[in-house]
Every structure is written in C-alpha cells, then in structure tokens.
Amino acid sequence: MSTNALPHTRTQSGSEDRILRYTLAERVVHWVAGLSYIYLLITGLAFWSPYLFWLADLVGGGPTARFGHPWMGLVWSVAIFWMYTAWREDMRTTPADRKWAKHVGDYIRNHDENLPPIGRFNIGQKQFFWLMLFGGIALLLSGVAMWLVNDIPWSWRWLRYTAVLVHAVAALLTIGGFIIHVYMGTAMVRGGFTSIIRGEVSVAWARMHHRLWYEHVKGASSREK
Ligand code: HEM
Numbered sequence: 001m002s003t004n005a006l007p008h009t010r011t012q013s014g015s016e017d018r019i020l021r022y023t024l025a026e027r028v029v030h031w032v033a034g035l036s037y038i039y040l041l042i043t044g045l046a047f048w049s050p051y052l053f054w055l056a057d058l059v060g061g062g063p064t065a066r067f068g069h070p071w072m073g074l075v076w077s078v079a080i081f082w083m084y085t086a087w088r089e090d091m092r093t094t095p096a097d098r099k100w101a102k103h104v105g106d107y108i109r110n111h112d113e114n115l116p117p118i119g120r121f122n123i124g125q126k127q128f129f130w131l132m133l134f135g136g137i138a139l140l141l142s143g144v145a146m147w148l149v150n151d152i153p154w155s156w157r158w159l160r161y162t163a164v165l166v167h168a169v170a171a172l173l174t175i176g177g178f179i180i181h182v183y184m185g186t187a188m189v190r191g192g193f194t195s196i197i198r199g200e201v202s203v204a205w206a207r208m209h210h211r212l213w214y215e216h217v218k219g220a221s222s223r224e225k
Contacts, residue, residue, distance in 0.1 A: 017204075019202075019214065021199060021200065033080060037174075039059065042058055043056065074140075076136065077139075080136040083133075094119060103116060117212045124184070128181050131177045136174070138169075139167060142167040189209070
C-alpha cells in the first residue's frame with residue numbers, strides 16, 4: 001500500500017480506539033471541492049435550461065452567477081488537482097480491489113462480513129475519484145474555451161461547438177457521480193461523514209470497512225512508538 005497512509009497514525013483526540021482517516025488539509029480541500037462544486041452545479045444548471053434559471057437567484061442573480069461560475073470553476077479545478085497530488089497512490093486499483101469487486105452484491109445487501117479486506121478506499125470510491133479528475137480536466141478545458149469564446153476565430157468555430165458538447169457531457173457524468181457520492185457518504189456508510197468532518201474513525205470502523213488500511217496504519221503507529 002502507498003506511504004500516503006503513514007501520516008494517518010496520530011489522532012487529535014489521542015484516543016487509542018480512534019484512527020486519523022483524513023488530515024486537516026485533506027478535509028479543508030475536500031470541502032473547498034464540495035462547496036465549489038455545489039455552486040457550479042446551481043449556476044451551471046441555471047444556464048443550461050430557462051426552466052432552471054430561477055436557481056441563479058439563489059446565488060445573487062444571473063449576472064453574478066455568470067461572473068462567478070468560471071472563477072469558481074478554477075477554484076474547483078485547483079482543489080481536484082490538490083486531491084490528485086495527495087491521493088493518487090491510494091486511488092490505484094489493486095488485486096484486493098478486484099477481489100472485493102466480485103463481492104459487490106454483498107456490499108449492496110449490507111453483508112459486509114463476506115467482503116474481502118481492502119485498503120484505504122474501495123473500488124467505487126476510486127472510480128469516483130478518477131471520474132471527478134478526468135471529468136474536471138474536460139470541464140476545465142472546455143470551460144476555458146467558452147470563457148474566451150470571443151478570442152476564438154470564426155474559422156475555429158468547431159472548437160466552440162465541441163467545447164459546449166464536452167462541457168455538457170462531462171457535467172452530466174460528474175453530476176451522476178456526485179449524487180452517488182453524496183448518497184453513499186451521508187446515508188449509506190455510517191461513520192464516513194464524521195470522518196470527513198472530524199478526521200477520525202473508530203478502530204472497529206476501520207477494521208470493518210478498510211482492513212488492509214487499518215493494518216498498515218496500525219503497523220506504522222507501532223513502529224513510531
Ligand atoms: C458536497 C457534498 C459532499 C459530501 C456530503 C461528501 C461526502 C464525503 C464523505 C462522507 C467522504 C468520506 C468517505 C469515506 O472515507 O468513507 C468523502 C470522501 C471523498 N470525497 Fe466527498 N463529499 C462531497 C463532495 C465531494 C466533491 C464535489 C468531490 C469532488 C472532487 C468529492 C470527492 C471526494 C473524494 C475523492 C473522497 C475520498 C474517496 C471517497 O470517499 O470517495 N467530494 N466525501
């Protein structure tokens with residue numbers, strides 16, 4: 001497993017039965033990504049359909065939304081890039097993930113006791129991460145092309161049309177991933193939401209959901225003592 005898990009040994013509470021799952025920096029960047037994405041979602045949907053334009057009123061009206069959307073897109077892109085630099089090793093698919101994926105039926109039916117052990121993230125979390133990364137790159141490139149549309153010469157108009165199409169497709173894909181992510185993180189996996197707020201999880205939670213990660217962290221912490 002990656003060495004990225006090594007800082008996750010000391011908890012703020014110092015309690016023996018708690019493990020640090022997300023550092024303060026990871027949590028802050030995650031919520032910058034989360035809140036900026038919600039702003040992009042509201043303003044983006046407002047521009048997409050006249051039926052949804054009322055959404056712009058939630059964030060200060062049409063002109064404010066039009067001004068804020070591209071700048072907030074840059075904030076979101078920086079947060080995603082930071083996540084990539086911090087988590088890319090933990091997000092690689094491993095043989096343990098492939099084994100786990102064969103038991104996904106048990107995961108859905110809440111028979112977690114039948115699941116093989118996995119590392120810091122499960123394969124669904126990893127696929128969501130890569131979807132947001134590549135979706136984010138597509139949204140950034142197509143978004144910048146639309147932002148600077150007046151500088152694109154008429155002979156390059158294919159670029160304008162491609163940018164609109166790419167932006168819409170990438171937005172729909174990331175919205176799908178976002179809805180599943182929020183549902184899984186808030187309603188389905190108990191203890192996950194507290195971890196992205198406070199940073200810590202219980203030893204029992206870590207052993208139940210991410211046993212290989214737990215053993216790695218435990219090994220690192222006993223070496224530190
Ligand atoms: C605003 C609504 C959001 C909520 C309620 C939310 C919730 C959560 C929770 C509970 C976790 C911890 C899961 C665990 O460790 O078991 C998490 C992790 C994570 N979040 Fe979010 N999140 C939100 C937005 C986002 C956005 C917009 C992104 C886009 C980059 C994102 C990317 C991630 C990633 C990559 C992880 C680590 C792996 C994973 O659990 O999928 N989150 N989030």
